[in-house]
Amino acid sequence: MKTMTKVFVAIAAVGLVACSGSKKNYANLTAHEWILDKVEHVDSASQIVIPQERELRMAFADSTQAVYGMAPCNGFFGPFTVDGDNMTIGSLATTMAYCLDMPFESAYLAWLKDVATYKATENTLTLRDANNKVTLYYIKKQ
Numbered sequence: 001m002k003t004m005t006k007v008f009v010a011i012a013a014v015g016l017v018a019c020s021g022s023k024k025n026y027a028n029l030t031a032h033e034w035i036l037d038k039v040e041h042v043d044s045a046s047q048i049v050i051p052q053e054r055e056l057r058m059a060f061a062d063s064t065q066a067v068y069g070m071a072p073c074n075g076f077f078g079p080f081t082v083d084g085d086n087m088t089i090g091s092l093a094t095t096m097a098y099c100l101d102m103p104f105e106s107a108y109l110a111w112l113k114d115v116a117t118y119k120a121t122e123n124t125l126t127l128r129d130a131n132n133k134v135t136l137y138y139i140k141k142q
Contacts, residue, residue, distance in 0.1 A: 034138035072101035
C-alpha cells in the first residue's frame with residue numbers, strides 16, 4: 001500500500017510540473033506581441049525571405065481566445081485554442097488589400113492554419129506544424 005501511495009504521489013508531482021510548464025508557456029504566449037523573425041520550411045530549396053517593408057506581427061488575446069496580426073499586406077484575425085503545448089488556429093479573416101508580397105502572405109496564412117504546437121518563452125515564440133515541416137520563429141516586440 002505504501003508503494004502505491006509513493007507511485008501516486010510521484011505521478012501527481014510530474015503532472016503538476018508539466019501543467020505549470022504549460023501554464024507558463026501560455027502566459028508568455030498571451031503576454032506579448034510577436035514579430036516574425038525567421039521561417040524554416042523543410043521542402044524549400046532556398047531560404048524563405050520575409051518581406052521587410054512591414055513588421056509581420058501577431059498577438060494572442062487570452063480574454064477572447066483570438067489571434068490577430070499583420071501579414072505583409074493585410075491585417076488578420078481569428079480564433080485560437082490551446083491544449084497544453086498544442087495549438088489550433090481557426091479560419092482567419094483578413095482585410096483585402098493587394099501588394100507585391102501576396103505570394104508570401106498566402107503562404108504565411110496557410111502556415112498559420114497548419115500550426116499544431118507552440119513554445120513561448122519570455123522573448124521568443126516558436127510555432128510548428130504537425131509534421132515539423134514548417135517552423136515559424138518570432139521575437140517579442142520591444
